[in-house]
Amino acid sequence: MRLTLALMALLLATTPALARDPWGGPDSPGGLFGGFGDPTRLDRDRDSRITHDEIWSWLLEQFNLIDRNRDGRLGPDELPRRALVLPAFRAADADHDNHLTREELRALSESWFRARDVNRDRALSGREVPRPPPAPPQR
DSSP: OHHHHHHHHHHHHTHHHHHHOTTTSTTSTGGGGTOOOSGGGGOTTOSSOEEHHHHHHHHHHHHHHHOTTOSSEEOGGGSTTHHHHHHHHHHHOTTOSSOEEHHHHHHHHHHHHHHHOTTOSSEEOGGGSOOOOOOOOOO
């Protein structure tokens, strides 16, 4: 419960950032790993809906990729964009041991997903899956 309240406060405090990039903002689970990018690529079964299982599968792959010492937990030094994601990291670190476990990441991702699944159908679709801002034109 305390984790959920902390995450909700973090989400509310960073709402302008969410409007710009809800999939990779520093407060999102994907943001811990550098961002989801285009959310449609998470839709592994191509049904135009993104379930938490699809998001969790991607997050777990990312977790395993950056867990350099293979101890099953991440320290702040293992995270890309460390300065930007430290607040989300600290909020997700439920036992305050300065490491993020898969269980703590799962709790963060579930809370993040529930906050966006406004129609409570256990999938994100349509307006629930905002597109990231377009990339700036290359010169």
